[in-house]
Amino acid sequence: MRSFDFAPLYRSTVGFDRLFSMLDQAARVEPSTQWPPYDIEKRADDAYRISMAVAGFGPDEIELTQHDTTLLVTGQKKDEEEGRAYLHRGIAARAFRQTFNLADHVRVTGASLENGLLAIDLKREVPEAHKPRRIAIGGTQAVAGQDNVPAQVEHRVEAA
Numbered sequence: 001m002r003s004f005d006f007a008p009l010y011r012s013t014v015g016f017d018r019l020f021s022m023l024d025q026a027a028r029v030e031p032s033t034q035w036p037p038y039d040i041e042k043r044a045d046d047a048y049r050i051s052m053a054v055a056g057f058g059p060d061e062i063e064l065t066q067h068d069t070t071l072l073v074t075g076q077k078k079d080e081e082e083g084r085a086y087l088h089r090g091i092a093a094r095a096f097r098q099t100f101n102l103a104d105h106v107r108v109t110g111a112s113l114e115n116g117l118l119a120i121d122l123k124r125e126v127p128e129a130h131k132p133r134r135i136a137i138g139g140t141q142a143v144a145g146q147d148n149v150p151a152q153v154e155h156r157v158e159a160a
Contacts, residue, residue, distance in 0.1 A: 036052050036054050036096055038051060038098070039051045046123055047121070048106070048122040050100065050122070051117050051119050052098070053116060054117070055091060055092075055116035056091045056093055057075050057077065060078075062075045062118060063076075064108065064111055066107065070101060070102065072099050073097075073099075073118070075096045075097075102122065105125055105130070106122050108121070108122055109122065
């Protein structure tokens, strides 16, 4: 297994610690995280879909939890009905736990289970406060109405 040294990047970047941690974590992927199989699809500029093959699981046996930038998908089969005698068990019914690291401002917008595929829709919604804004270069006097200068209100006292 090959490891990467991110130390040189720390000298020229600020605030990318989480990215380097995710890259390091991705290099240490365990084989158990490969089940159930899944696809990640980009549907639009800010829309994504995760499709997971969860044949044999019902909607009440799968749980989705989003906490900040982590999406946790868990599946736990309920107790089987007594009295069934299987001659062959080929459908995997083992419990699973799959974690996805989401980018900032990505949230789950919906999920559905159809034909053994769990579809999880995600959307990136950047708040207005985080969108790019124009910053004026000021001289000796700030110009009211610029994005980075609060508007000043004149206060007049009228004679009675």
